[in-house]
Amino acid sequence: MAGVAVSTTINGDHVEYLCQPDETLLDVLRDRLGLTGAKEGCGTGDCGACSIILDNRLVCSCLVLGAEAEGRIVETVEGMAHGEKLHTLQQKFLEHAALQCGICTPGFLIAAKDLLAKNPDPSEEEIRFGLAGNLCRCTGYDKIVRAVQDAANVMKGA
């Protein structure tokens, strides 16, 4: 199969890659670009572990072809921290122990980032609905919700 040449922007950096036409963006990120934050949980858009932001929309990168990223803007969990300084959401996930095994965490972080960008002061219900596309089998979700609420409070004051 002939490769597809793609030129895109990932976490603010211009990136070029060659991928197979049937290769998902998730596989491109992980296997070609070394961005292993996004995880493959189900591979069918049900679990949200591969969540990224594509042109300001939260999507599952397992349901996007690598070829589709041409000319678009991709944000992954790797773009959240600035050097050693964690994003407020990352800090609050640590403080609230909002993770255990960690597989779902990058997806939750990017989904929560997207949620707070669009709704800086969400109710608990809005957080639960906003994160319903992300599955976590460890925490029971309460700690995640509390971490997002705390982060929202800090980010509002910032």
Place this chain on the structure above:
Amino acid sequence: MRYIRPLSIEDAVGLLAGASGTSAILAGGSDLLVRMKGGFVEPDLIVDIKAIAGLSEIRETADGFSIGAAVPCAVLGENSALKKAWPGVVEAAKLIGSKQVQGRCTITGNLCNASPAADSVPALVAAGAKAVVAGPSGKRTIAVEAVPIGPGKTSLSKGEIIEAILLDSQAPRSGDAYLRFIPRTEMDIAVVSAGVNLTIDEHGVITAARVALGAAAPTVLLVAEAAEALIGRKLDEAALERLAKVCAGACRPIDDKRGTIEFRRKVAGVLARRAATTAYARAGGK
């Protein structure tokens, strides 16, 4: 496999019409990529229609709305004019999948995937929506209910693409609604569903109605007798009971892990009643 992103609908039609082997149209990919992943389809050609001018837009026209085939459902929910005119259609579209899926999935894809349980389809059928089909011999406009012909099968021929879904301007004193039953609060596939669109006169008497049921037969059901049960009446208890009875009788459901035939029949009637009640209130009926 080839991946091509044409810039015009004519080029897309030409690619599909000229393709040998299996070809697939890619808009949101939330069905196609899952089927590819599962090995259910191995396309030789994927035609990504998102770069085609106009296909990613909702346009307000003199007649109503034209929703491009590549418009994600999330965008429908952000369009206040569309939400105001067709709240039932927008609610139905917003029920598909998670927020992640909403950012990609389209009502045209939902229609062409031809699942009997597609959420947006009964709402579109109740709303009298039409599909603009571009093909090798030009364009034609067909009723949405003419697209699915069986589970996973559509009436579209080789080379044809639905480029937009058309909704008329909602008539005065009209309202629509869509409801589905699922055993959890969200992110599930309809066990059974109902879409209702109706118009009333100044006295609250129903003058026009369309009732559609989902997951109740191999394809969406437009139930003419259900509309007849409503037209010429106010939405009183007798009309609602008649509606529920007719809808239960019109179902041709299957028994499966999501629900039994008996359950689907009963709930189809209940949902039709409730959707009609909401649609009636939205039309201004009391």
